[in-house]
Each structure stands twice: as structure tokens, then as C-alpha cells.
Amino acid sequence: MFFDDRLATVLRQRVTGDAGLRTQYRQLLDLLGKNRVRQAGRQHQSLIAAAWLRMDALAEQIDADARARMIREPGWRFRSADLAAHLADQEPSVAAAALARADLSVEDWSSLIPRLPVRARGFLRLRRDLPLDIEILLDRLGIHDRGLPPPSEQPASAAAPPSVPSGPAAHSPSMRGKPEHAAGSIPRPENDRRRMPDREDTGRSEISALVERIAQFRRERREAAFEPDIAPRLPLGELPELPDRTIADFGFATDTSGRIIWASGDVGPMVVGMRLTAPDGAGETDIRTSAIVRSVNRRQPITGLAFMLSGAPAIAGSWTLDAQPAFNFEGHFTGYIGRFRRPVPQTDVPGTHDNREADRIRQLLHELRTPVTAVQGYAEVIQQQLFGPAPNEYRALAAAIAADAARILAGFDELDRLARLETGALAIDTGEADLARLAQRILDQIAPVLETRRAAVRLALAPEACLLVPYDTDDMEGLLWRLLASIAIACAEGETIHARLDPIIGNGTAMARLTCSLPADLAREENIFAATVRPTDSAINPGLFGAGFAFRLARAEARAAGGTLDREGTDMVLTLPLLTSEEPLPSHHAQGAGGNAG
Incomplete structure (x- = not known):
């Protein structure tokens, strides 16, 4: 159930007739008796208040005996302390039925009992299933059974015959053995008012006292967490308490x-x-x-x-x-x-959780690709008029829909690639790629778009440097495009970005390092990999999800290639391992050192 509108549905009904009134009253009892009604949000409080008013209006039209019979229906109990307090203020028969049917927690009982009317508290002594803590609370509040007190507690005026003398004669030897309160001359000790009422004071029977002792014994045994075999048991022939079993x-x-x-x-x-x-x-x-x-x-x-x-x-x-x-x-x-x-427990293998998450993402993307692919196919059918002629307006709309579907599918591919790279399920293909040539080609494509805004990205190359990396050219071009295009789309009017590509050789390693300054919009981002900057021009589009996601995907590709992509102050720094051999390879761009785009 996405949302619960049952209470609003009941309140919208305008009922007439005795049967309709009783039905709606019974429905409100069910809905207001659920414990979660108290936890409703602020927007539902007015609806709940209207329900209480409607219940009071129905109570004026339905006699108390009928309402009490509805509350006493077999098998029905409610867990709302608010409903118990509301019904306890009504007729004695309704209050007695409500307090007999309420199934509340110890905390709810403890907060409800002091708020009950005095005439309604006595109904709780008719129950024998209350928790022991609540029994003690009732004793402290002086709530006793409604039966007649034992003969020893009768008033002196009713217990003594008219001929019994009073005053000093009450202390004569002939009066010894009479109840102290019958003479009325011996005051009760001061500390008697502070002690817990015992069974004789409260009028509790021997059976109820024994039930209390058994409940207290069992609770203490559970708290002590003794083994069933060695825990002492009362000689009542019961079986030892077994631990809860789990069903397989x-x-x-x-x-x-x-x-x-x-x-x-x-x-x-x-x-x-x-x-x-x-x-x-x-x-x-x-x-x-x-x-x-x-x-x-x-x-x-x-x-x-x-x-x-x-x-x-x-x-x-x-x-x-x-x-x-x-x-x-x-x-x-x-x-x-x-x-x-029950699911079979998974072995604790490193990376197993990440692989399962990647599998779930791929399954989700597969479920999403199916309808998007179908939409794209039908749009292309209309646009190409495969099933017959179509108006040009419809063909234009179908072409736009097919283009949007293609962009969505491209975004799904990026999500799938990121999930597989971050879990190690995908590796970068090996090959030979020239970073200098790829970076220059990408900047040449971006330059005409940036010129309209009088912006530029200028690349400086180290002279006589070999910048070959041992990875597939297409993978490296995609990595550089994500990095440079994400930076280019954030360039403001008249802003110039400086980039430099250098080899770093030392400590037995050879790395290519591309350092590119960040535009002002990206430099203000606290977490560059969560940036929400999106392209303002469709000619430069690093991805469907914006610059932050493109940086994150580029970082995953760099790590899979044995390099890194990190932010250092106001710069983005990409490092990739260089291709090494016995003889150094000449640079393809020795003559293009210091070239720039834009």
C-alpha cells in the first residue's frame, strides 16, 4: 500500500439509518485503535481530529449498550492508548468494555492510568492479564477490587454491637483480641502509609497473590538467563521454557x-x-x-x-x-x-559485496533498457515511415524522441561502465595511445565552441617528450574527453584555462602527468566528483549526468589503467603510466611543443 487513505474514505461517507451509523462507528474503532495512528505526520492530525469528532457525534445517536457490544466483540482488541482514554470518559458500560479490550504496552498503561477518570480506574481490577508492573501501579494509586472488604476491615460501628463500651473500657481484658481499628484508640504507625499495600490491605485473593508470585519468579528467571536444566522451577508440573526457534x-x-x-x-x-x-x-x-x-x-x-x-x-x-x-x-x-x-549465507570473500551490488545495478539497467529501446524503435519506425506515410510534424517529434532515447541509453552505458570499473569486473584494453595527439585533437574540437564565448583551453607540451601509454586508443580518448570536456563546459565568458602535459620519470617509474586548472564554477565545488554543472551547449557534452559524474567515471578509468585522477587545489591532475621499452620511442609531437587550442 503506497498510502493509507482509509480514514479519509470513512469520513467522506454520509451515512443515514441505524445500520449505517453502527457500521461507520465500527470502522472508526478499527482505524483509531491502531497504534500507528498516533505516529501520523503533522498533515494527518487534522484528519484524526475530525475522526474523533465524528465518533462523538455517532456516540450520541447509538445507545451505550450497542457501542459496548461492538467493543466487546470476540477476537477484537485495540492498541491505541488514545482510544482507551477517549472511551473511558463515556458511559460506564462503554468504559468497562474499552478497558477490558485494550491491549497496551507497559509504557502506554503507565501513562494512561493516571489520566483515567476515577470511576473508570476500578474497571482495570476486573482484568487478570495486566503486567505485574501495572498491578503494582494500581496498588500505589489505591485502586482495589470492587468487592466487599474482608470482615476484619469493616468499620467499628458496623462490626461492634451497640452494647460494646467505648473509651477506656475498650482496653479492658475483656476486649483483648478485638481488632485494633474496632476500638479506634490505637493510631496506625506513620510508616504504614508509605509501605506497599499487601494482599490483606488490597483485598486480593490467595489465587491472585500466587499468580503474581509466579509472574515475578518467571520474569526474574528470564532476566538471569539461566539454563532451563539448572534453573529452579515451581512444583507446578510445567515444562521448562525453551528458546524461541527460527523457522528455516x-x-x-x-x-x-x-x-x-x-x-x-x-x-x-x-x-x-x-x-x-x-x-x-x-x-x-x-x-x-x-x-x-x-x-x-x-x-x-x-x-x-x-x-x-x-x-x-x-x-x-x-x-x-x-x-x-x-x-x-x-x-x-x-x-x-x-x-x-531462508537465504544461504554468503561466504565472506573480499569484493563479493561490491560485485553483488554491481550485478544488481546491471540487472536494473537491463530492466530499464528494455522499455527505452522499445520507445526508440517505435520512434524510428514513425520517423522513417516504415509502416506507411506520416505527417512531417509527427516525424519531427519521433526524431526528437529517438534522439532522447539514444542519450538515455548512452547514460545507461556510462552507469554500467562505472559499476564494472569500480568493482574490478572491467579492465582497460591494452594497446598504444599517444596522449599528446589525443588531447590536441579533443581541444581542436572544443575550440570553435569556446570561441563564441571568448573562452579557451590552452595546452602546453613538454618538448622532446614521449607520451605513449600502453592502453587502447578509444579508451584513452574517452577518458580525456570526459576530463577536458567537463572543464570546458564550465568556462565562463572570456575565461582561459591552462593545461600542461609532461612526462615524469623517476624512482623506477615513468608516468604521464596532465595538469589542468579548474574554471571558477568548478573551483567553488567542495567535492568536485559530486559537482552538478551541466552543459549549456549541446556541442560539448561530457555525459548525461553532468561534470561530477564524468569526473568520477574518468577517475575509475584512470585507476583501472594504473593511474590516478585527483584534485590538487584548483587543478585537476591526471597521471597514467607511460609505455617503456629498451629503446626510447620518439615523440610524435616534438614539433608541436607549446601548441594550444582556442
Whole structure:
């Protein structure tokens, strides 16, 4: 469920007649009795306030006995302390039914009881399933059973016959053995008011006292975390408490909407009613949920899909879902039959997590490419009039759509390349590439565009330098284009960028170093690899996702080639290993030293 609009739907209904009034009152009980209503956002508070007002209006038209019967319906309980407090202010029959059906946590009870009306607190003594902490709280507040007190606690005027003397005669030997309070001459000790009321004070029965002792004993044993075999047990013949077990797998069946209606073994009460298309605790739409919804709508099998169940500890956690659609003899879809199983733990191999993430990204991109490719194909069919003549206006729109689809597919390719490079699944092809020639060619392509803005990127080359790298020319050209084009698109009006390409030889290594100053727009970015600068002219386009992503992809390509791409102050510095051999190779651009573009 993407959003819960049930409360708004109920409030929009204008009901008439006794049956309609009762139905709407019962619906409001269900919705306001859920614990998550209290946690709604600020925008829902007015809606909840309107629901409370509507419930009060319905209560004036429905008699108290009918409302109490609805609250006492078998199998229904509510977990909202707000609803319990609201109903406790109403008629005694309604208040008694509400406090008997409330299923609250210890914290909710502790905050609710002091706020209850005095006449409603006594109804809680009719319950025998309250936590021990709440029983103690009721004792402290002086909330006792409504039965008659024991004979020893009757007032003196009712317990003593009229002929019994009072005053000093009450202390005579003939009055010994009489209850102290019957004479009324001996005050209670001061500390009696501070001590915890015992069973005789509160009028609790022997059975309730024994139940309290058993509950206290079990709680202390759980807190001590003793072993079942060595923990002392009361001689009541009960079995030792066993640790909660974890279920490894179970079968299930659903209806046509994806709701579980049957489960194998003793798992049924834990999962029946859950929906595959809206699992508990999901909250928002993700790829997994969309895949399940798509499979259910298309009546397709579900195989090896990761799933998360919430609820009892025995079923909570991660699962792997396998299910097949079922059909009756007439060919009608009847639901799914499948199995939940715990996922096999993965071995802790370095890079395994990154590889799995890269696989997920590639699977996502594959799912996205399919509709984009279809859109591109249909647009080209219209633009090329393969199925018949089409108006020129439609052909122009189709051509624009096909171009946009091509750019989107190119962006998907960049995402896929970055994911594979960062996880080591892709390597740069070997070959021989001349960095000086490639950089000069790229700057020559960029120069005419920058001239319209009176901007330029000037490249300085070290004389007599060999700048060959042992990698494929196309890969190196793409790397340089991403770097230089991202810098060029950020150039402001009249701004000049200086770049220098030098060999660095020393300590047994030979590297090519390209240093390029950053334009003012990029220099202000705190994280250059997250910059959002986008091209203002379609003639220079380093990528679909802007300069920051292009820098990140170029950095991944440089690392895969054994080099680096880093920011040093206001400069971007690219280093790549040079091609070395027994005899030094001559530079192809010795004569072009000091050349520039723009």
C-alpha cells in the first residue's frame, strides 16, 4: 500500500439509518485503535481530529449498550492508548468494555492510568492479564477490587454491637483480641502509609497473590538467563521454557490479490493475512516490491526473489521467495502456491559485496533498457515511415524522441561502465595511445565552441617528450574527453584555462602527468566528483549526468589503467603510466611543443 487513505474514505461517507451509523462507528474503532495512528505526520492530525469528532457525534445517536457490544466483540482488541482514554470518559458500560479490550504496552498503561477518570480506574481490577508492573501501579494509586472488604476491615460501628463500651473500657481484658481499628484508640504507625499495600490491605485473593508470585519468579528467571536444566522451577508440573526457534522454510498459498491464506505446519497463525505485494514494514516502494506486483499482475512465476518478513521472531528476517501461479480447471487464476526459505549465507570473500551490488545495478539497467529501446524503435519506425506515410510534424517529434532515447541509453552505458570499473569486473584494453595527439585533437574540437564565448583551453607540451601509454586508443580518448570536456563546459565568458602535459620519470617509474586548472564554477565545488554543472551547449557534452559524474567515471578509468585522477587545489591532475621499452620511442609531437587550442 503506497498510502493509507482509509480514514479519509470513512469520513467522506454520509451515512443515514441505524445500520449505517453502527457500521461507520465500527470502522472508526478499527482505524483509531491502531497504534500507528498516533505516529501520523503533522498533515494527518487534522484528519484524526475530525475522526474523533465524528465518533462523538455517532456516540450520541447509538445507545451505550450497542457501542459496548461492538467493543466487546470476540477476537477484537485495540492498541491505541488514545482510544482507551477517549472511551473511558463515556458511559460506564462503554468504559468497562474499552478497558477490558485494550491491549497496551507497559509504557502506554503507565501513562494512561493516571489520566483515567476515577470511576473508570476500578474497571482495570476486573482484568487478570495486566503486567505485574501495572498491578503494582494500581496498588500505589489505591485502586482495589470492587468487592466487599474482608470482615476484619469493616468499620467499628458496623462490626461492634451497640452494647460494646467505648473509651477506656475498650482496653479492658475483656476486649483483648478485638481488632485494633474496632476500638479506634490505637493510631496506625506513620510508616504504614508509605509501605506497599499487601494482599490483606488490597483485598486480593490467595489465587491472585500466587499468580503474581509466579509472574515475578518467571520474569526474574528470564532476566538471569539461566539454563532451563539448572534453573529452579515451581512444583507446578510445567515444562521448562525453551528458546524461541527460527523457522528455516515453509510452504504457503495466496488468493488472487497476493494475500496469504494458508501456510504449512504451525506457521499459519504468523503469516496468514500478509500480502506479497505489500509486505509489513516496507513503507515505501522498492525494486523488489515492484517486481512482485508486476509478476502478480501478469500471472508470472516468482523465482529466487529476496523478501523481508516482519512479525513473530520465528519468521522475522530475510527470506527467498519462490512461487508459481495456480489456475483452476476453467483456466481462471486462483492465486500463488510457493515456498519461503531462508537465504544461504554468503561466504565472506573480499569484493563479493561490491560485485553483488554491481550485478544488481546491471540487472536494473537491463530492466530499464528494455522499455527505452522499445520507445526508440517505435520512434524510428514513425520517423522513417516504415509502416506507411506520416505527417512531417509527427516525424519531427519521433526524431526528437529517438534522439532522447539514444542519450538515455548512452547514460545507461556510462552507469554500467562505472559499476564494472569500480568493482574490478572491467579492465582497460591494452594497446598504444599517444596522449599528446589525443588531447590536441579533443581541444581542436572544443575550440570553435569556446570561441563564441571568448573562452579557451590552452595546452602546453613538454618538448622532446614521449607520451605513449600502453592502453587502447578509444579508451584513452574517452577518458580525456570526459576530463577536458567537463572543464570546458564550465568556462565562463572570456575565461582561459591552462593545461600542461609532461612526462615524469623517476624512482623506477615513468608516468604521464596532465595538469589542468579548474574554471571558477568548478573551483567553488567542495567535492568536485559530486559537482552538478551541466552543459549549456549541446556541442560539448561530457555525459548525461553532468561534470561530477564524468569526473568520477574518468577517475575509475584512470585507476583501472594504473593511474590516478585527483584534485590538487584548483587543478585537476591526471597521471597514467607511460609505455617503456629498451629503446626510447620518439615523440610524435616534438614539433608541436607549446601548441594550444582556442
